[in-house]
Amino acid sequence: MNRLLAEQVFKPGAFPEYTYVSRKSTDLGIDYELRLRQALKVSGYLTSIIGPSKMGKTVLCEKVIALENLIEMSGVDFKDSEDFWNIIGVKVGLSVSGEFGEVNLKGNMESKKEINKSEKFVLNKDRVIEYFKDNGLVLVLDDFHYASEDVQIHIAQQLKDAIRKEFKAIVISLPHRADDAIRKNADLTGRINSINIEPWKESELEQIAIKGFRELGINIKNDISKKISIESLTSPQLMQYICLSICTLIDSDTGNIKEVPEDVLEIAYKFTTINLNYNDVVKILKEGPNPRGNKRKLYKTNIDKELDIYGLIVESIRKNPPLVGLTLDELKRRIDDLIICDIKKPDKKTIRESLNKIQNIITEKDGIYKVLEWKDNVVHILDPLFLFYLRWGTY
Ligand SMILES: Nc1ncnc2c1ncn2[C@@H]1O[C@H](COP(=O)(O)OP(=O)(O)O)[C@@H](O)[C@H]1O
Ligand SMILES: [Mg+2]
Structure with a gap:
């Protein structure tokens, strides 16, 4: 029998396949997944996801968008704004320079001259947009706040044009920081689907422990999952981490443990801080x-x-x-x-x-x-x- 290991169930640093919890946003009471799915269907719109660090923004995108359609880039990938489409092109495997050779050959002798930078840019842009549409790809621009202000403004401008051509993109950033270039951009007014990810409630956090320990065949009392959820301080990552620490401490993978003991909690909390460096x-x-x-x-x-x-x-x-x-x-x-x-x-x-x-x-x-x-x-x-x-x- 294939018993799951604790590390497969509790994943503080990756997509939690077995402990994924679906949440509703408090404003509309609608599942975040549904909102994102709907947002992606509205052509001509850009999706903006904003929320505090480690609250599940990336995981949400990974849940809703099939892996093969998801093109994840980070704000740090874009240093020089001129290269926006080039960088994305390279990411999806479009050989940028090779294609230029082709373009040159198609033309007559005169057109063999060097293609200048801005021509290249436009050419790449159109090809990348086309390629995304043809293959049902979605660009997820994560940690947008890491890009410099100039780059952010340039990218917003580029995306504005691209979404009109039905390019699908999601921009993810932290609250109060990088949202200006997108959400307060006059050119984008009325063309943005905004999704605000809120901190986790205790009852939502508890679900992580309940689901995970159930998967492992280990009982967890309500008051224990409640205690861990309070200690997790609105963070699903911490919840996952503490549960994983508990599993290590009680040696859950042996299959001998039937219930999470209360007295492991404090040690598990301390154990969880080992990799934190504050x-x-x-x-x-x-x-x-x-x-x-x-x-x-x-x-x-x-x-x-x-x-x-x-x-x-x-x-x-x-x-x-x-x-x-x-x-x-x-x-x-x-x-x-x-x-x-x-x-x-x-x-x-x-x-x-x-x-x-x-x-x-x-x-x-x-x-x-x-x-x-x-x-x-x-x-x-x-x-x-x-x-x-x-x-x-x-x-
Ligand atoms: N819906 C969820 N269900 C269970 N755990 C989650 C969920 N969303 C996030 N997590 C946990 O939190 C961690 C951080 O989530 P992540 O999406 O990387 O945060 P963000 O992108 O907002 O910084 C994940 O690796 C996972 O352990
Ligand atoms: Mg993230």
Whole structure:
């Protein structure tokens, strides 16, 4: 008998064939798959998928579009905007230079002269569009936010023309960043199918564990799958990862285990942080801005440590229950709970000013440090993996 291995069932980094969960968008209550399928049927329209990192954007496309029709490219593939159609042509196996030879031969002697760059571009464009149509291909332009602003604008322009010719394309990007070149592009108004992927609800995350352990023939109690879903912090990737860690820890592939034991959870969470590397990020947040020789006030806390205001903020984000959005009031409450001595606790103004400084530090740093955002009196956790690491990692 072919029993499935845990690694075939729980796939934190790839398409989850056995644990795929179908979700409904909250705005319309319609399955995301259905929306995407419908979007692809509307000719002359561009599909724009926006959603936070690791929420299932790529997996959704892979679910809806047959592998042989799916042409996946990334924003990083396009450095020089001039080459957009060339690069896609090469990707689908159209031999660009070879074809030019052919074109030359068909013409008379005079037309054998060099074809200039823009002529080449147009030629490639038409051929690529034709080729996509003939073969029912869909271009999925993933991580569009990785392309430079100039390139994004150029690509938007190119896609605008192409979709009129029934070229099918999906552009995927993160919220609030690269959506401008597409969604706010005046030329594309009324020609965009927008799909917004939302963070996962706990009940949806639970389905991953329920499906997966069922596939493996292992029972999982409701309250255990619920606990894991809370700890997964809206991230299906984390859910998959924690379940896989549990399987490794209980040696599920032996087939001897019949139920997920409760006491494995904490170890599984810690185990899952091993490959996460947010050490520097935590350090920078805890240190706060350079104190320039001034000593910061230290507070005695109930976690056996003396912490300054930055340490308190980080510690309060870590606390139970894990939240991906923390208001200033909630932070103040958590900080008050942490401090055990009688001295005056930091007031909201101090907390707010410290968070402003943290935000300034983050703004100046690159990608990996952008784990949270302090805006409108709320700390928004942008990267669930970071909060998970903060809760369970060793640093
Ligand atoms: N519909 C889904 N059902 C189950 N797991 C999913 C689903 N969507 C995503 N995942 C899990 O999350 C991981 C990240 O998804 P991915 O599509 O790569 O995110 P994004 O493209 O939004 O960054 C996947 O590898 C998979 O483990
Ligand atoms: Mg992706």
